[in-house]
Amino acid sequence: MQPPAPTLIILCGTPHLDWDWLLPFSVLCNNQPPEQIDYFNLYPPNPPPVQDAFSIIQAGINFLCPNGQPNSAYFYSLCEMGFLQAFANANPDQVSLLQAAGSNLEILGGGITSPDNLLPHGEAFIRNYLQGYTWMNTLLGRTTRQAWLPDDFGHDSQLPVLLAAMGFQGVAFWRVPGLSNNLKPLDGSPSVDQQLTSNGADFIWSARDGSTTVAHWLQNGYGQGGNLTVATAISCIQDYITANSPSSPTPTLFVPVGGDFAMPVDIPACAAAWNANPSTPSVKAQAGTFDQYIQAIAGSNLLQTQAFHPQPYYTGCFQTRPLLKRLHYETTRALLGAEIFTAIAGRQFNSISWQQEIQGRAVALQKAWNDLAPSTHHDYITGTGIHYVYYGEQAPRLAQVCDGAKGLRSGAMREIAAQITPQPQSGEQPLAVFNQLGFARSGLVETRPRPGGISFQSIRTPQGTFPVQASAEGGWLFFAGAQSLGYETCYLSRAAPQQAPQAVSITPSSDGSSYVLQNSLIEVGISGASNWSIDYIYDLQGPAPALNLLGNISNQLAFYLDQCGDNYRYGSENICHGSGSLGSLTLSPVAFENVTAQVLEAGPLRVRLLTRVSCTVDQTVYTYTREYMLVAGEPFLRMRTTGACPFKYSLMTQFTLGAPIATIAQGTTYHWDDAPLVRYWQGPSMQATHDFAIPENANGAPLGAIYHGSMPAWGQVEGAVLVGGLARNPGQNYFSWVNNVGCPPMGIDPDAHTLEYAFRVPTGITLTTTGVTDPSTGAQLMEALCYHTPLMAFPVPAATSKQLPASFSLASVAAGSGVSQPIITAAKPAESEPNDLILRIYQPSNSSMNAVLSLSGLQSLDGQQTLQVTPVTALEQPIAGATPLSGGAAGYPFTAGTALTTLRITQAEQGVNLTSGKTRQSYVRGQH
Numbered sequence: 046m047q048p049p050a051p052t053l054i055i056l057c058g059t060p061h062l063d064w065d066w067l068l069p070f071s072v073l074c075n076n077q078p079p080e081q082i083d084y085f086n087l088y089p090p091n092p093p094p095v096q097d098a099f100s101i102i103q104a105g106i107n108f109l110c111p112n113g114q115p116n117s118a119y120f121y122s123l124c125e126m127g128f129l130q131a132f133a134n135a136n137p138d139q140v141s142l143l144q145a146a147g148s149n150l151e152i153l154g155g156g157i158t159s160p161d162n163l164l165p166h167g168e169a170f171i172r173n174y175l176q177g178y179t180w181m182n183t184l185l186g187r188t189t190r191q192a193w194l195p196d197d198f199g200h201d202s203q204l205p206v207l208l209a210a211m212g213f214q215g216v217a218f219w220r221v222p223g224l225s226n227n228l229k230p231l232d233g234s235p236s237v238d239q240q241l242t243s244n245g246a247d248f249i250w251s252a253r254d255g256s257t258t259v260a261h262w263l264q265n266g267y268g269q270g271g272n273l274t275v276a277t278a279i280s281c282i283q284d285y286i287t288a289n290s291p292s293s294p295t296p297t298l299f300v301p302v303g304g305d306f307a308m309p310v311d312i313p314a315c316a317a318a319w320n321a322n323p324s325t326p327s328v329k330a331q332a333g334t335f336d337q338y339i340q341a342i343a344g345s346n347l348l349q350t351q352a353f354h355p356q357p358y359y360t361g362c363f364q365t366r367p368l369l370k371r372l373h374y375e376t377t378r379a380l381l382g383a384e385i386f387t388a389i390a391g392r393q394f395n396s397i398s399w400q401q402e403i404q405g406r407a408v409a410l411q412k413a414w415n416d417l418a419p420s421t422h423h424d425y426i427t428g429t430g431i432h433y434v435y436y437g438e439q440a441p442r443l444a445q446v447c448d449g450a451k452g453l454r455s456g457a458m459r460e461i462a463a464q465i466t467p468q469p470q471s472g473e474q475p476l477a478v479f480n481q482l483g484f485a486r487s488g489l490v491e492t493r494p495r496p497g498g499i500s501f502q503s504i505r506t507p508q509g510t511f512p513v514q515a516s517a518e519g520g521w522l523f524f525a526g527a528q529s530l531g532y533e534t535c536y537l538s539r540a541a542p543q544q545a546p547q548a549v550s551i552t553p554s555s556d557g558s559s560y561v562l563q564n565s566l567i568e569v570g571i572s573g574a575s576n577w578s579i580d581y582i583y584d585l586q587g588p589a590p591a592l593n594l595l596g597n598i599s600n601q602l603a604f605y606l607d608q609c610g611d612n613y614r615y616g617s618e619n620i621c622h623g624s625g626s627l628g629s630l631t632l633s634p635v636a637f638e639n640v641t642a643q644v645l646e647a648g649p650l651r652v653r654l655l656t657r658v659s660c661t662v663d664q665t666v667y668t669y670t671r672e673y674m675l676v677a678g679e680p681f682l683r684m685r686t687t688g689a690c691p692f693k694y695s696l697m698t699q700f701t702l703g704a705p706i707a708t709i710a711q712g713t714t715y716h717w718d719d720a721p722l723v724r725y726w727q728g729p730s731m732q733a734t735h736d737f738a739i740p741e742n743a744n745g746a747p748l749g750a751i752y753h754g755s756m757p758a759w760g761q762v763e764g765a766v767l768v769g770g771l772a773r774n775p776g777q778n779y780f781s782w783v784n785n786v787g788c789p790p791m792g793i794d795p796d797a798h799t800l801e802y803a804f805r806v807p808t809g810i811t812l813t814t815t816g817v818t819d820p821s822t823g824a825q826l827m828e829a830l831c832y833h834t835p836l837m838a839f840p841v842p843a844a845t846s847k848q849l850p851a852s853f854s855l856a857s858v859a860a861g862s863g864v865s866q867p868i869i870t871a872a873k874p875a876e877s878e879p880n881d882l883i884l885r886i887y888q889p890s891n892s893s894m895n896a897v898l899s900l901s902g903l904q905s906l907d908g909q910q911t912l913q914v915t916p917v918t919a920l921e922q923p924i925a926g927a928t929p930l931s932g933g934a935a936g937y938p939f940t941a942g943t944a945l946t947t948l949r950i951t952q953a954e955q956g957v958n959l960t961s962g963k964t965r966q967s968y969v970r971g972q973h
Contacts, residue, residue, distance in 0.1 A: 048294065054282065054297075056270060056273070056331065057332075065438055083784060098132065106139055106142050119313055120312070143184075143185060150185075150187075156173040156421075163757075169373065171210075174211055176418050179876045179920075191335050196267060201356070201733070202355070204216070205257050206252045207945070216259070218261075222358050230723045248260055251352055255891070273315055279319055282325075282330055295341070295342045315330070316330040360732075361610055366435060368796070369420065370428075371798075372443040373417070380454075381871055381873075382481035383450060389902075413446065425439055431780045458477070459839055463841075463842055465851060472538065473538045474536065475840070476839065480531060487527075487836075491838075494519045503543075512546070512649060522650045529857035530902075534841060549677040551675075564675055564679065567583065569682050582749075583806075596765050602771075604633045605632055610773075612794075639668075650677050651677070680809050681832070690792075692774050698800075700769075703748065710818050714735060717820040856898065861897060865894060867886050886898075886946045912950050914929060914949070916939075
């Protein structure tokens with residue numbers, strides 16, 4: 046690339062306010078109680094000392110509105126609304142000045158925090174922005190169209206899917222593979238850092254579905270301008286021009302002025318000093334915003350459109366402190382279910398009472414999402430915060446939010462169960478089986494404990510009367526189904542079953558040293574000789590049902606020596622602590638002892654084998670349990686591993702497949718990708734997989750599949766070895782430089798963790814006509830969603846209000862043609878008007894898709910056949926030119942042009958908002 050001569054440099058003042066990295070959020074706000082590690086004075090006197098967030102925001106206001114009057118020459122940018130929200134609550138007298146600053150106060154992204162974009166649940170990523178954006182828009186009347194992700198540890202190749210869906214135009218990012226120590230791929234190709242340096246820091250980033258965003262690489266970091274002062278303005282700005290010009294495809298340059306908790310700078314004075322110097326080149330300096338920069342480069346017609354794959358090559362943070370990942374995902378799924386069932390629960394004939402209830406529920410849901418949002422932060426879900434922040438704030442906060450979210454979901458389901466019109470026969474116990482996923486499904490249901498303590502033999506469902514099984518925990522197991530976003534009433538009975546489901550069995554050897562788990566689709570052999578790892582897996586419906594899918598024993602506990610790694614280690618900065626050299630993970634042999642096994646359940650619906658092994662590592666005994674579960678009719682083996690990671694190690698589960706792995710098709714934050722992984726080192730290379738990972742051979746055919754709900758670290762070693770990260774307890778402490786904060790005696794994470802995952806056989810994985818794995822149908826995503834989001838059941842009480850039918854579906858979506866299946870991923874009350882319903886629809890096809898939305902359930906609740914359905918952004922803002930969909934009782938046809946579509950549902954005719962008294966188009970149930 047031959048860069049053009051620069052003509053303008055935009056200097057953008059913005060601090061970087063980490064939610065919780067070295068200090069808890071409350072201390073970062075106003076330094077109360079006073080911090081003891083000198084974080085606020087790490088770098089004096091140049092740049093100026095960092096300060097607490099309230100001091101920074103107040104100083105920014107003083108620049109924006111000196112003496113209470115707006116200063117049109119000063120611009121200031123803030124990213125993290127959590128801090129601004131806390132400041133406004135503590136300083137209400139300053140809100141009018143924030144409002145008076147107008148567009149000179151730029152909101153970058155506007156999320157509660159600056160999120161990681163690889164690890165969070167896709168919906169949680171959106172809600173972080175939705176919560177912050179809604180608060181900011183309400184308080185300041187402001188909007189935003191640029192995202193700011195300056196400190197994420199690598200990036201999702203499909204990030205434009207999310208940004209475009211939210212209505213963002215551009216994004217700034219920094220950390221990419223090769224950034225540190227000039228590391229290069231093993232195959233000799235240029236690193237991502239080298240590619241951007243050579244090809245240009247600005248481009249149009251295109252995802253597989255066609256979504257795009259204007260991308261700017263902060264090639265010298267988000268704190269490049271942190272040394273800028275009026276006294277040093279001329280030399281500093283010259284340095285910025287020299288550093289940035291070679292990688293700029295346009296004549297406009299951008300420099301962020303700030304850093305971690307950096308105080309604002311008088312940028313207009315700095316620009317004036319540069320512009321007034323006769324010896325400076327013909328480049329004008331200007332105080333401005335990132336939005337102004339994006340408008341300048343987007344209108345230049347000089348940017349190239351390209352796919353972009355900035356995933357790191359090793360990611361210790363993907364498996365660091367797995368408790369945070371598990372709680373984050375469990376909370377997100379619970380809140381999604383709570384929203385769906387809240388949209389059904391509590392239907393009453395008195396519409397005023399209903400409106401009051403839905404308003405109250407919406408407030409509780411908004412608070413829960415607001416409390417969850419910080420966990421998306423790039424030093425929270427990643428587990429890279431200092432240990433006293435992890436134990437003192439992150440883990441307990443997230444556990445509390447998770448419990449509350451599950452309570453909201455359970456409460457809504459119980460309320461629905463109390464309103465159902467059941468039709469039990471004599472001696473039957475009615476149960477409401479709930480499906481929070483946006484497609485019809487059936488599967489195993491587990492009740493805990495057994496309703497009424499009665500012994501049942503069968504379950505009566507609309508499909509027939511089937512046997513039940515007692516679970517090891519004292520509940521009942523049975524097969525049932527339910528429609529999209531809805532429920533089905535089934536009946537536990539003491540009568541004998543009339544139909545037999547597909548069976549599953551567990552067969553021990555004569556001496557109990559091995560077991561065979563088998564259903565009609567898969568057979569698995571497990572033995573004590575292999576330390577209760579898996580000896581073989583047979584794909585019973587495949588072309589060679591007696592061929593072992595494995596090349597060696599699998600689901601092995603693999604101990605990788607990680608003594609020079611630390612809790613902050615990730616792909617773009619994978620260096621050995623203190624040495625500056627490339628780190629390594631070395632597989633360490635471990636001898637197991639006390640190998641035992643116990644059959645927990647023996648069928649006919651589910652079998653479970655609980656195994657235990659012990660080993661001694663560095664004179665400490667560690668015990669691990671691995672549970673194997675096989676369900677009738679499922680093509681995958683479920684696994685659950687519990688144990689602690691030894692100090693100075695990374696603990697992984699290891700599968701050796703029957704052929705070398707060429708690439709891994711995987712779910713991403715809100716889409717999928719199957720680009721080959723570029724390897725920068727010989728050790729395990731992990732990827733941030735969501736929901737599923739499908740290792741493929743050189744021809745693109747699947748070697749199996751992994752499903753998981755909160756275990757993102759899956760990748761490969763050389764050849765056929767697939768690894769999944771269970772936990773990390775590295776030997777170094779990244780934060781030892783913070784006032785000599787030492788590593789805890791047993792490491793940064795000595796706790797036992799439970800990780801769940803499943804291995805699926807290849808037969809049934811969707812393929813293209815040429816036999817290549819095809820995630821574009823959505824089949825593997827749907828199967829994975831069913832795996833980690835099971836059907837749930839609640840007893841229907843003997844006396845109910847009988848206001849709801851025995852079977853119900855709030856909404857569903859179907860493809861107009863083709864094999865790709867669209868999915869409703871969220872059904873929630875609108876932020877601005879909870880009586881409106883927001884639906885988010887995902888389609889995986891990577892091309893424009895015609896689909897039909899059915900709202901028959903919602904229409905029955907409303908008592909009307911026509912609702913108004915209008916496309917909006919994922920931040921629930923209008924889309925220019927969007928018009929309501931045509932439709933009614935037969936459904937609402939629409940075109941899903943990209944992976945994510947968001948629709949707002951309102952009542953079609955003019956109604957009265959009974960809560961506010963205002964006439965509007967509102968979604969009001971029970972108003973007949």
